[in-house]
Amino acid sequence: DAGVIQSPRHEVTEMGQEVTLRCKPISGHNSLFWYRQTMMRGLELLIYFNNNVPIDDSGMPEDRFSAKMPNASFSTLKIQPSEPRDSAVYFCASSPTMPQGSFYNEQFFGPGTRLTVL
Amino acid sequence: QKEVEQNSGPLSVPEGAIASLNCTYSDRVSQSFFWYRQYSGKSPELIMSIYSNGDKEDGRFTAQLNKASQYVSLLIRDSQPSDSATYLCAVSNQGGKLIFGQGTELSVKP
Numbered sequence: 001d002a003g004v005i006q007s008p009r010h011e012v013t014e015m016g017q018e019v020t021l022r023c024k025p026i027s028g029h030n031s032l033f034w035y036r037q038t039m040m041r042g043l044e045l046l047i048y049f050n051n052n053v054p055i056d057d058s059g060m061p062e063d064r065f066s067a068k069m070p071n072a073s074f075s076t077l078k079i080q081p082s083e084p085r086d087s088a089v090y091f092c093a094s095s096p097t098m099p100q101g102s103f104y105n106e107q108f109f110g111p112g113t114r115l116t117v118l
Numbered sequence: 119q120k121e122v123e124q125n126s127g128p129l130s131v132p133e134g135a136i137a138s139l140n141c142t143y144s145d146r147v148s149q150s151f152f153w154y155r156q157y158s159g160k161s162p163e164l165i166m167s168i169y170s171n172g173d174k175e176d177g178r179f180t181a182q183l184n185k186a187s188q189y190v191s192l193l194i195r196d197s198q199p200s201d202s203a204t205y206l207c208a209v210s211n212q213g214g215k216l217i218f219g220q221g222t223e224l225s226v227k228p
Contacts, residue, residue, distance in 0.1 A: 045216065105150055109163070
């Protein structure tokens with residue numbers, strides 16, 4: 001079974017350009033998470049979806065960032081306009097649906113997109 | 119106080135020794151605890167999950183949880199050079215969010 005798929009794996013762009021990162025979760029997983037990892041701040045949760053609905057976007061740094069999940073097998077994270085401080089590795093992760101009241105949340109990560117904004 | 123705290127390391131152990139990685143968390147209602155391994159340039163890989171007090175063993179790995187002390191640890195027995203990586207502790211409550219520590223870098227010397 002394929003794991004979480006992310007594209008592109010590497011992205012180099014210039015400041016001010018729009019960047020779109022893509023993610024396909026593991027089939028059957030109903031929760032999807034976007035993370036950003038930097039040396040300074042570690043692994044930070046940006047936003048997560050449950051059944052395609054955004055549940056918590058409190059980690060999204062500012063209005064330049066937006067995320068969508070139009071269906072159960074696809075999500076995008078968009079940065080517009082991009083800035084050099086957005087340079088980081090962006091991970092997408094997915095987890096199985098948790099039964100109501102459950103707290104088991106094993107998340108499985110994709111390979112990540114390394115973004116460099118010049 | 120950070121929500122999840124780990125010593126950044128690096129922790130250096132000789133091959134064949136036991137590596138002990140520690141993590142403390144601040145939210146008492148946390149219910150699920152995870153250890154991820156991350157090799158340089160790669161994504162985090164789930165290696166252990168633990169939900170109740172006590173020990174949980176899987177091969178060379180043992181996770182230990184003490185909710186009263188808000189403490190979770192990972193022991194790696196018979197450490198191998200291939201275990202050299204950064205180990206991330208993650209904590210979750212019923213809301214489903216995972217909060218990660220900064221990670222502990224482990225180096226196993228041949």
